[in-house]
Structures are given as structure tokens and as C-alpha cells.
Amino acid sequence: xxxxxxxxxxxxxxxxxxxxxxxxxxxxxxxxxxxxxxxxxxxxxxxxxxxxxxxxxxxxxxxxxxxxxxxxxxxxxxxxxxxxxxxxxxxxxxxxxxxxxxxxxxxxxxxxxxxxxxxxxxxxxxxxxxxxxxxxxxxxxxxxxxxxxxxxxxxxxxxxxxxxxxxxxxxxxxxxxxxxxxxxxxxxxxxxxxxxxxxxxxxxxxxxxxxxxxxxxxxxxxxxxxxxxxxxxxxxxxxxxxxxxxxxxxxxxxxxxxxxxxxxxxxxxxxxxxxxxxxxxxxxxxxxxxxxxxxxxxxxxxxxxxxxxxxxxxxxxxxxxxxxxxxxxxxxxxxxxxxxxxxxxx
Amino acid sequence: xxxxxxxxxxxxxxxxxxxxxxxxxxxxxxxxxxxxxxxxxxxxxxxxxxxxxxxxxxxxxxxxxxxxxxxxxxxxxxxxxxxxxxxxxxxxxxxxxxxxxxxxxxxxxxxxxxxxxxxxxxxxxxxxxxxxxxxxxxxxxxxxxxxxxxxxxxxxxxxxxxxxxxxxxxxxxxxxxxxxxxxxxxxxxxxxxxxxxxxxxxxxxxxxxxxxxxxxxxxxxxxxxxxxxxxxxxxxxxxxxxxxxxxxxxxxxxxxxxxxxxxxxxxxxxxxxxxxxxxxxxxxxxxxxxxxxxxxxxxxxxxxxxxxxxxxxxxxxxxxxxxxxxxxx
Numbered sequence: 001x002x003x004x005x006x007x008x009x010x011x012x013x014x015x016x017x018x019x020x021x022x023x024x025x026x027x028x029x030x031x032x033x034x035x036x037x038x039x040x041x042x043x044x045x046x047x048x049x050x051x052x053x054x055x056x057x058x059x060x061x062x063x064x065x066x067x068x069x070x071x072x073x074x075x076x077x078x079x080x081x082x083x084x085x086x087x088x089x090x091x092x093x094x095x096x097x098x099x100x101x102x103x104x105x106x107x108x109x110x111x112x113x114x115x116x117x118x119x120x121x122x123x124x125x126x127x128x129x130x131x132x133x134x135x136x137x138x139x140x141x142x143x144x145x146x147x148x149x150x151x152x153x154x155x156x157x158x159x160x161x162x163x164x165x166x167x168x169x170x171x172x173x174x175x176x177x178x179x180x181x182x183x184x185x186x187x188x189x190x191x192x193x194x195x196x197x198x199x200x201x202x203x204x205x206x207x208x209x210x211x212x213x214x215x216x217x218x219x220x221x222x223x224x225x226x227x228x229x230x231x232x233x234x235x236x237x238x239x240x241x242x243x244x245x246x247x248x249x250x251x252x253x254x255x256x257x258x259x260x261x262x263x264x265x266x267x268x269x270x271x272x273x274x275x276x277x278x279x280x281x282x283x284x285x286x287x288x289x290x291x292x293x294x295x296x297x298x299x300x301x302x303x304x305x306x307x308x309x310x311x312x313x314x315x316x317x318x319x320x321x322x323x324x325x326x327x328x329x330x331x332x333x334x335x336x337x338x339x340x341x342x343x344x345x346x
Numbered sequence: 347x348x349x350x351x352x353x354x355x356x357x358x359x360x361x362x363x364x365x366x367x368x369x370x371x372x373x374x375x376x377x378x379x380x381x382x383x384x385x386x387x388x389x390x391x392x393x394x395x396x397x398x399x400x401x402x403x404x405x406x407x408x409x410x411x412x413x414x415x416x417x418x419x420x421x422x423x424x425x426x427x428x429x430x431x432x433x434x435x436x437x438x439x440x441x442x443x444x445x446x447x448x449x450x451x452x453x454x455x456x457x458x459x460x461x462x463x464x465x466x467x468x469x470x471x472x473x474x475x476x477x478x479x480x481x482x483x484x485x486x487x488x489x490x491x492x493x494x495x496x497x498x499x500x501x502x503x504x505x506x507x508x509x510x511x512x513x514x515x516x517x518x519x520x521x522x523x524x525x526x527x528x529x530x531x532x533x534x535x536x537x538x539x540x541x542x543x544x545x546x547x548x549x550x551x552x553x554x555x556x557x558x559x560x561x562x563x564x565x566x567x568x569x570x571x572x573x574x575x576x577x578x579x580x581x582x583x584x585x586x587x588x589x590x591x592x593x594x595x596x597x598x599x600x601x602x603x604x605x606x607x608x609x610x611x612x613x614x615x616x617x618x619x620x621x622x623x624x625x626x627x628x629x630x631x632x633x634x635x636x637x638x639x640x641x642x643x644x645x646x647x648x649x650x651x652x653x654x655x656x657x658x659x660x661x662x663x664x665x666x667x668x669x670x671x672x673x674x675x
Contacts (some may be wrong), residue, residue: 119444143490146569148586153579156572168577168593172568177592194643204569226430230386237441243431247474249483254365259419259429261487271417275424283427287388306416313424316412320425324392 005199012129013042036221044300050191051303057164063219085145123239130246141209145265154189155203212267219276223282272303286321354406374435396426444631500566510512559640606655613645620649641668
């Protein structure tokens with residue numbers, strides 16, 4: 001069942017993401033987004049679907065089983081829509097002469113382009129080795145850090161009581177005073193609980209082993225999109241960038257707030273998913289001017305991390321980067337205007 | 347606000363104490379600013395401004411307020427793309443050196459550029475060494491192997507508890523199902539005989555495992571089985587977890603925790619001292635529905651026997667713990 005979960009957690013989000021990107025970006029050429037964008041968008045949408053099901057259960061007092069049914073229906077509908085959109089787009093692309101010509105051109109370019117040289121191969125092999133080491137560390141669950149976190153206990157409470165936040169996860173006793181609403185609305189325990197129930201797996205296995213492995217992979221996908229933007233023409237530089245990231249992750253786990261620590265020791269936490277996937281992806285998207293996807297990342301963060309009334313790190317980063325972009329544009333225009341004046345005067 | 351400012355300054359000192367990524371970031375920013383050639387200015391400007399805002403106490407305090415006081419100072423560095431900029435700087439620095447080497451090879455041939463090759467190897471190794479030195483450097487935040495071992499041992503004990511003759515896992519499930527049936531029957535009986543609802547709840551819940559054990563077992567009990575109830579949870583000693591709910595523990599739970607901790611530390615204490623502290627705690631635990639008490643294996647035999655006399659129950663030694671089953675109490 002674990003293998004089935006691995007396959008579905010890769011394929012289902014990819015399908016969802018592909019459909020969603022078609023809706024968001026219409027018929028832009030496929031060079032606008034990549035496989036990494038499709039998978040990451042799919043995961044973000046899955047978080048959104050889990051949030052909707054979680055809120056329905058929480059606020060309407062429904063059971064956890066009902067929550068799973070709601071999630072299943074939402075996912076089914078979204079997958080159906082995504083598959084229909086993908087098929088329609090594929091049919092349209094087959095008939096569209098421009099798209100056919102562009103694809104042929106790309107094939108020719110790829111065939112003519114020189115393959116990776118020895119240096120590039122070495123870099124990617126080293127990167128692969130480091131990631132493999134990290135993957136094994138994470139998937140064995142031997143280096144899990146649980147201080148200050150009760151995700152597994154929460155998931156087990158949901159599964160044992162078939163209810164969402166009815167008992168204190170720490171003791172199993174019913175709440176007398178309750179919990180903060182800003183924590184209650186976060187959906188990760190529900191998402192993990194759904195995976196446990198559907199795939200008949202232990203909470204420990206899903207939360208401490210499987211999810212962190214996906215967060216690790218998702219992190220590198222996100223950094224891959226950043227690398228592609230920073231070094232669009234040079235595969236060797238992209239490989240070096242990713243190798244540097246993997247090294248920084250490995251040695252940069254000296255504080256619980258470091259991204260490396262989150263990825264290697266507590267990938268199941270909302271803050272780790274934000275640090276490893278959402279924030280790097282947001283930086284990449286902002287550099288690529290893909291603002292619609294940035295909005296999805298901001299919303300995803302609200303669903304998984306305690307924020308100030310929905311205002312989190314992704315929003316602040318977006319505001320900051322947009323201010324820098326606008327500031328540079330205005331400065332550029334002013335400079336161009338001054339140069340025009342100088343030219344005219346001379 | 348004053349507290350925030352103090353927190354911001356001490357947080358910065360803490361952030362730079364254990365690792366030097368922040369210092370390395372400043373070096374990389376300087377390198378990128380003064381470097382001739384193409385670089386992503388947007389990212390560079392944003393990172394510089396964000397890093398400065400995180401270092402200066404006033405702006406850092408405002409950022410802490412924005413992120414809510416649920417998180418410590420260190421988390422404001424999430425707004426700075428530290429890993430991206432470090433990786434970007436390292437990549438630009440090293441690839442420019444190797445590109446220069448390849449240009450020299452094309453112009454002058456391999457033999458002439460051998461010195462440059464070894465120079466680049468040394469520089470690359472140096473950069474890797476600097477990154478390692480600025481990182482963890484063998485000082486772990488927590489003892490991963492020890493905690494993994496502790497988890498393994500806790501799992502063994504919990505599995506043994508659930509598999510024991512008193513309470514087999516299938517029997518537990520059957521027992522719960524039987525209790526559901528019994529509770530339905532009792533409800534009907536209550537409606538006809540006017541039994542108090544609290545008594546019904548107690549009767550149904552009394553057969554669920556309610557555990558009181560040393561810290562290392564209690565810490566993982568509900569992680570491995572959500573059906574186990576605890577007299578107190580991990581938030582008794584991991585105060586960061588108290589922020590997750592409005593619940594708090596009373597003096598009784600604190601005393602239970604303190605007494606169990608004292609037994610863990612000194613299982614050889616005299617029986618008088620052991621019972622003087624233990625008796626009220628055990629009584630309080632029983633009142634709260636505890637039906638299974640674990641004592642560490644290091645507890646002296648005299649103390650275990652003293653508790654056996656009080657509880658009128660023989661302890662079972664299993665996986666390094668003395669287990670008192672109190673299902674009928």
C-alpha cells in the first residue's frame with residue numbers, strides 16, 4: 001500500500017497540476033511551465049482540497065469519515081476536470097499547425113544540441129548521491145525531530161475518534177477549554193489522516209517517513225525552477241546550483257528554523273513545507289512573473305502554517321519582490337528619461 | 347515593544363552562534379554586488395534589504411510581530427532567500443573560475459593550464475570547506491540516534507503492553523466493540539432505571555488503556571496508538587506544545603509527573619520516601635481512571651513490593667519496566 005501511495009502522490013498531483021496550469025495560463029507555449037511546475041501546483045491544489053474538507057468537518061461538526069468522503073469527491077471532480085482539459089488541449093495541439101511546427105523545431109534543436117559534458121555529468125552524479133543519502137536518512141525516519149510538534153498524535157486522535165479536534169491529542173481526553181482557531185483551521189493533520197485511512201498505513205509511517213521524503217523531492221523541484229530561471233542556458237550551472245543547495249541543506253541543520261533542518265528532520269511540519277517548497281517556488285515564480293501561481297502559494301501557506309490573519313511569509317516576500325521590481329522599473333524609466341533629455345540637449 | 351527589541355537582539359546572537367550561514371550570506375552579497383558581470387539584480391536587492399531588516403533590532407521586532415509571537419526570532423530569516431543566494435553565489439564564483447580555465451585550455455592547451463587546474467581544484471575544495479565550517483560542524487541540535495533508540499524501546503514496551511495476556515490488541519478492539527454494545531444496552535437500561543450518565547461514560551471508558559508511565563514511554567504512547575489515553579502528555583515537559591491549546595495541567599498532574607520523574611532518577615530511594623510521595627499520587631491516578639502504571643526497571647524490588655502491597659496487585663516485569671494492571675480498580 002505504501003508503494004501505491006508513493007505512485008499516487010506523484011501521479012495525481014501531476015495530473016491536477018497540468019490541468020490547473022492549462023486553466024491558469026491557457027494556451028501559452030509549454031516553455032512557460034515545466035514538469036516541476038505541474039507537480040508542485042498539483043501538491044498545492046491537494047492542500048487546498050484538504051483544507052476545504054477539513055473546514056467542512058471542523059466547522060460543521062462532521063466526522064472524520066465524512067471529511068474523507070468530501071475530500072474524495074473534491075479530488076474526483078478536480079481530477080475529472082483536469083483529465084478532460086488535458087485531453088482537449090492535446091487534441092487541439094495535434095490539430096494546431098503552429099504548435100506542431102514548434103514541437104518539431106524543439107525536437108531538431110534537442111537532437112543537434114551537444115549532450116552534457118563530463119563536468120556536467122559529474123556534477124549531477126554528485127548531486128544525485130547527496131540527495132540519495134538525504135532521501136535514505138529521511139525515509140527511514142531515524143532522524144525525526146518531534147519537539148514542539150504533535151502532528152502524529154493529532155492524526156492518531158482523528159483516526160481513533162473518527163472526529164476532528166474533539167480530543168486533546170496529547171492525552172486523548174476531551175477538550176474542556178478548546179484550542180486557538182488559527183491552529184484549528186490548519187489542514188495538514190487531516191491530509192495525513194486521509195492518507196493513513198485510505199492507504200491503511202500507520203500515522204508514524206506516513207507522517208515521519210513518507211511525507212518528509214516527498215517534501216525533500218518537492219524542495220529540489222522548487223529549487224530546480226529557480227535554477228532554470230537563474231541559469232536558463234547552462235545545464236552545468238543549474239547542476240552546480242542544485243549541488244550547492246543539497247550541500248547547504250546537509251550542513252545547514254544547526255537550528256530548528258533552518259531549511260536544512262526542516263527538510264532532514266521534520267519535513268511533515270507546515271513550516272518545513274513552507275521553507276523547503278513554497279518559499280523557493282515563490283521566489284522562482286516571482287522572477288518568472290507567474291503571479292497567478294504565487295497567489296496559490298500564498299493561499300497554501302495559510303492552510304498549513306499559523307499566520308497573522310492569513311498574512312504569511314509568502315505574501316511578505318511577494319510584496320517585497322514586487323516592490324523591488326516596480327522600483328527598478330521606475331528607476332530605469334527615470335534614467336532613460338534623463339538620458340533622453342541629455343541627448344536632446346547635446 | 348522593549349521585550350521584542352531585546353528578543354530581536356538576543357535572537358540575532360543566537361542565530362549566529364551555532365552556525366555562520368548569515369555571515370556567509372553577507373560575504374556572498376558583497377561578492378555579488380562588487381562583481382562585474384551578469385547577476386540577478388532583483389534577487390540581490392531584495393535579499394540585501396531583507397537581510398538588513400532582519401539584523402537591525404527595530405525592523406526585526408516589527409517582522410517578529412508580523413510573523414506572530416508563536417514563532418521565535420530565527421523564523422524571520424524565512425523571508426530572506428538564504429539558501430538561494432548562497433547557492434547562487436557559490437555557483438557564480440566557481441563556474442566563472444572553471445569557465446576561465448576552459449578558455450585558457452582552448453587558447454593555450456592542456457599542459458600549460460595544469461597549474462590553473464589544480465588551483466581551481468584547491469579553490470573548489472576551499473569553498474566546500476568554508477561551507478562545512480559555516481554549517482553544523484558536528485554540533486547537532488539534538489541527539490538523533492539516542493532519540494531513535496528511545497522511540498524503538500518505547501515501541502517495544504507499548505507493543506508488549508498491547509499484546510499482553512491482560513489486553514491483547516484484538517481483544518482490545520473486541521472489548522471496545524463489546525463496550526459499544528454494552529453501552530447501548532446500558533443506555534436503554536439507564537432510560538428505564540434512571541442511571542446517571544456520568545457513571546455510564548465512566549463504565550464504557552474504564553476499559554480503554556489509561557496509562558501512567560515514565561516520560562520516555564508516555565512521550566510516544568499516543569504517537570503509536572491513538573486509543574491509549576494518558577494522564578498527562580508530552581506537553582507536560584515540552585512547554586512549546588502548550589501553545590497548541592488552552593488546556594493546562596493542574597497541581598495533581600504536576601505531582602504525578604514529579605513523582606514519576608523522581609522514581610526514574612532514584613529508584614533506590616527508601617520505601618518510606620517512595621510511598622510517602624507515591625501513595626497520594628497513585629490514589630489520584632486511580633481517581634482519574636488510570637488502569638495501567640509502569641515503573642522503570644531500575645526501581646528497587648522493595649519499592650515495587652511496597653506498591654504491590656498497596657495496590658493488591660502483582661507487578662509484571664516486561665521490556666525493562668514493572669507493569670501494574672489495574673483494570674478492575
